[in-house]
Amino acid sequence: MRDLAFASGDERRISNDSTVAHTGTQLPHYVSGAPFDPYAIERMTPAQERFYMASQWRMMWWKLRRHRIAVISGAVLLTMYLSILVCEFLAPYSLDTRNTDFIFAPPQRVRIFHDGRLVAPFVYGFDYRLDMANLERVYTPNPEKRQTIRFLCRGDDYLFWGLLQANLHLICPAKGGQLFLLGTDRLGRDLLSRMIYGGRISLTVGLLGVAVSFTLGILIGGIAGYYGGWTDILIQRGIEVVQSFPHLPLWMALSAILPVSWSPILVYVGITLILGMIEWTHLARAVRSKLLALREEDFCTAAVLMGARPARVIGRHLLPSFMSHLIASATLVVPGMILGETALSFLGLGLRPPMTSWGVLLNEAQNINVVALYPWLMLPVVNVVITVLTFNFFGDGLRDAADPYH
Amino acid sequence: MLSYLVHRILIMIPTLIAISIVIFVIINLPQGNYFTAYIAELQESGEPADLAKIHFLETEYGFDRPFWEQYLYWVGGLIQGDLGYSFSYNLPVSKVVGDRLFLTFLVSFTTILFTYLVAFPIGVYSATHQYSWMDHCLTLLGFLGLATPSFLFALVLLYLANIYFGISIGGLMDPQYVDQPWTWNKILSVVAHIWIPVIVIGTAGTASMIRRLRANLLDELQKQYVVTARAKGLPPLRVLFKYPLRMALNPFISDIGSLLPHVISGAAIVSVVMSLPTTGPMLLEALRSQDMYLAGSFLMFMSFLTVIGVFVSDLALALLDPRIRLQAGRRR
Numbered sequence: 176m177r178d179l180a181f182a183s184g185d186e187r188r189i190s191n192d193s194t195v196a197h198t199g200t201q202l203p204h205y206v207s208g209a210p211f212d213p214y215a216i217e218r219m220t221p222a223q224e225r226f227y228m229a230s231q232w233r234m235m236w237w238k239l240r241r242h243r244i245a246v247i248s249g250a251v252l253l254t255m256y257l258s259i260l261v262c263e264f265l266a267p268y269s270l271d272t273r274n275t276d277f278i279f280a281p282p283q284r285v286r287i288f289h290d291g292r293l294v295a296p297f298v299y300g301f302d303y304r305l306d307m308a309n310l311e312r313v314y315t316p317n318p319e320k321r322q323t324i325r326f327l328c329r330g331d332d333y334l335f336w337g338l339l340q341a342n343l344h345l346i347c348p349a350k351g352g353q354l355f356l357l358g359t360d361r362l363g364r365d366l367l368s369r370m371i372y373g374g375r376i377s378l379t380v381g382l383l384g385v386a387v388s389f390t391l392g393i394l395i396g397g398i399a400g401y402y403g404g405w406t407d408i409l410i411q412r413g414i415e416v417v418q419s420f421p422h423l424p425l426w427m428a429l430s431a432i433l434p435v436s437w438s439p440i441l442v443y444v445g446i447t448l449i450l451g452m453i454e455w456t457h458l459a460r461a462v463r464s465k466l467l468a469l470r471e472e473d474f475c476t477a478a479v480l481m482g483a484r485p486a487r488v489i490g491r492h493l494l495p496s497f498m499s500h501l502i503a504s505a506t507l508v509v510p511g512m513i514l515g516e517t518a519l520s521f522l523g524l525g526l527r528p529p530m531t532s533w534g535v536l537l538n539e540a541q542n543i544n545v546v547a548l549y550p551w552l553m554l555p556v557v558n559v560v561i562t563v564l565t566f567n568f569f570g571d572g573l574r575d576a577a578d579p580y581h
Numbered sequence: 582m583l584s585y586l587v588h589r590i591l592i593m594i595p596t597l598i599a600i601s602i603v604i605f606v607i608i609n610l611p612q613g614n615y616f617t618a619y620i621a622e623l624q625e626s627g628e629p630a631d632l633a634k635i636h637f638l639e640t641e642y643g644f645d646r647p648f649w650e651q652y653l654y655w656v657g658g659l660i661q662g663d664l665g666y667s668f669s670y671n672l673p674v675s676k677v678v679g680d681r682l683f684l685t686f687l688v689s690f691t692t693i694l695f696t697y698l699v700a701f702p703i704g705v706y707s708a709t710h711q712y713s714w715m716d717h718c719l720t721l722l723g724f725l726g727l728a729t730p731s732f733l734f735a736l737v738l739l740y741l742a743n744i745y746f747g748i749s750i751g752g753l754m755d756p757q758y759v760d761q762p763w764t765w766n767k768i769l770s771v772v773a774h775i776w777i778p779v780i781v782i783g784t785a786g787t788a789s790m791i792r793r794l795r796a797n798l799l800d801e802l803q804k805q806y807v808v809t810a811r812a813k814g815l816p817p818l819r820v821l822f823k824y825p826l827r828m829a830l831n832p833f834i835s836d837i838g839s840l841l842p843h844v845i846s847g848a849a850i851v852s853v854v855m856s857l858p859t860t861g862p863m864l865l866e867a868l869r870s871q872d873m874y875l876a877g878s879f880l881m882f883m884s885f886l887t888v889i890g891v892f893v894s895d896l897a898l899a900l901l902d903p904r905i906r907l908q909a910g911r912r913r
Contacts, residue, residue, distance in 0.1 A: 412595065412596070412599070413599070415596060416596055416599045416600055416603065418839075418842070419596065419600065419842065419884055419887045419888050419891065420600070420603075420842065420883075420884055420887070421841075421842040421843075421845035421846040421849065421883050421884070421887060422842060422843075422846050423846035423847070423849050423850055424845070424846065424849050424864060424879070424880055424883055425607075425880070427849070427864065427865060427868055428604075428607050428608065428868055428876065428880060429607060431611065431868040431869065431871075432607070432610045432611050434611075510727075510728070514728075514730055517730050518730060518731075518732060518850050521730070521732055521850075522850065522853060522865060524865075524868075537730070537732075537733065540733070540736070541736075541854070543736060543739060543740055543743075545736075546736050546737055546739075546740040547740060553733060553736075553737075556729070556730060556733050559728070559730060560725070560728045560729055563727070563728035564724055564725070564728045567724060567727065567728070568724075
């Protein structure tokens with residue numbers, strides 16, 4: 176009482192209270208008529224209830240939301256993955272359009288000011304000259320050739336999702352003009368378009384590879400963790416053997432096995448399998464150690480006593496309790512696979528043209544001359560770096576969020 | 582300690598056997614062998630194939646015998662130091678390989694040294710100055726290092742090194758020293774060239790090591806004994822070096838196990854780009870032409886290097902941390 180009054184800063188009340196206390200007048204007897212509820216203090220307001228009774232996944236979402244970099248990374252990743260659905264529409268040219276007059280053309284700059292006035296975005300057309308002294312193609316932007324970029328326009332034909340004949344593009348060059356925002360390669364193909372198309376392969380390679388290693392990891396790690404004993408020791412040794420291989424040389428050896436006669440699609444599947452077959456060990460280890468801890472829990476014993484089979488105990492009772500951890504660690508495996516595919520294709524052991532991935536594009540930049548003369552051919556690496564970075568940040572955020580009770 | 586050592590060595594043997602089996606299966610998986618490809622190539626170009634010699638080699642190396650016999654022959658040779666025969670070079674593998682194995686070892690070793698030297702101070706700094714401006718910068722730099730494909734980084738660095746320092750492009754030494762006996766000048770030339778591959782290969786490993794050291798040290802720094810030590814008035818540096826740093830060092834040593842495969846992988850691809858006289862480019866070529874003994878011996882050498890590296894790191898860890906060696910002794 177005294178403290179309360181103090182807190183409100185009311186000086187007079189204090190003096191009044193003290194007089195009451197000193198004279199010792201009795202307070203009137205008070206009994207509340209409401210039924211007594213001993214749990215009243217534990218009952219929660221709806222807001223509290225929403226908070227305390229939230230499901231595990233909802234709590235993970237709340238926790239993830241607080242991790243700002245992870246949310247941004249997630250959004251970037253989502254955009255990239257959505258963009259591969261409509262890559263034909265986003266790319267200004269189609270995958271194999273050759274502009275034979277513009278071989279190794281440098282990137283064009285988008286300008287919006289003309290004669291000091293703000294105008295619709297445009298680029299300057301190129302003047303082409305062959306420098307006979309160095310045998311070098313020289314392109315100079317010519318301010319006379321102003322080419323306004325068109326939006327939502329008709330351009331190269333494509334089969335949308337392999338079904339619909341279409342020719343709508345988000346951006347196209349001016350009629351009779353060119354639009355090489357990131358330059359062209361040795362066949363005069365627009366690099367930006369090829370990078371957008373390349374995302375289809377590079378981004379899915381990681382996901383499919385992870386799906387493979389996820390399955391393998393759960394299966395093998397599950398068996399090791401659940402049975403323990405000799406099975407566990409054997410599998411542990413096996414994992415150690417696989418881990419002591421340097422990944423890249425092993426990938427190189429395995430992808431050398433893929434017959435040259437295979438169609439690009441088969442090679443693609445083969446590469447994802449190879450990537451997945453080596454990276455499963457981390458996941459298997461995570462599954463195993465979690466299972467070893469969890470199988471001693473009461474709910475697991477109860478399930479076994481009720482006659483559940485191992486597959487059901489693992490699948491129904493054990494897996495869900497650490498699925499979130501698994502997903503988080505799987506996210507962190509993806510970037511390694513994307514880098515692996517890029518490296519293999521760069522060496523010419525992975526995907527081969529006409530399959531187009533970022534690694535295949537970088538294969539053109541294999542030579543030191545490229546760095547000196549056509550540095551824009553290295554641009555696909557920007558996409559690789561962004562993807563790998565965002566996957567890392569997103570995976571870190573997921574891992575922190577995976578244990579929302581902390 | 583001795584029992585731990587013996588136990589650890591005994592474990593290595595089945596691991597190496599398993600690795601050799603896997604490698605042998607892999608290099609035998611492609612259809613046909615070097616000779617079928619070779620004969621097909623000769624026939625395509627219309628040259629007469631020396632069938633008698635090929636047949637001799639085929640029987641000599643047991644291509645007509647069952648798979649497991651070929652395997653035993655290969656492994657038996659490996660144990661005696663015979664790496665087999667390179668068909669594309671027409672020489673024993675050990676002759677072809679020459680300095681390459683040594684240079685691979687040299688590059689890998691220097692890279693790991695570099696990783697430690699760089700990661701250690703940076704990791705300690707960003708842990709003690711958590712969330713500071715420098716910490717954020719270093720973290721970002723580390724992430725970038727993780728995400729950049731090493732081969733492209735190598736290309737750019739080569740180009741810059743050539744322009745600004747005039748270092749010859751490609752190779753691990755100036756051209757005039759290739760195939761020359763080791764002299765002081767040759768060593769100096771190697772030193773001048775080796776730093777590019779070392780930086781390139783080491784970047785990814787350094788980044789992950791910094792992150793791990795930082796995380797470990799941060800965990801330790803929050804513990805109560807640190808608070809106590811500080812409360813007793815120990816100078817900050819002394820507190821850091823006396824206890825938490827030593828605790829955080831353990832994972833640092835044990836990490837070499839996961840670091841080595843990365844370093845060797847990185848070395849393989851970077852050396853292809855930079856045409857270093859190490860195992861990478863030759864392995865690539867051997868895989869393409871199905872020169873199986875050459876490829877197999879390279880793969881085996883790389884895996885062997887990893888296994889040995891893990892072994893050394895385990896030993897160092899056991900020396901550093903009495904709990905590990907005592908536990909291992911008790912378990913036996």
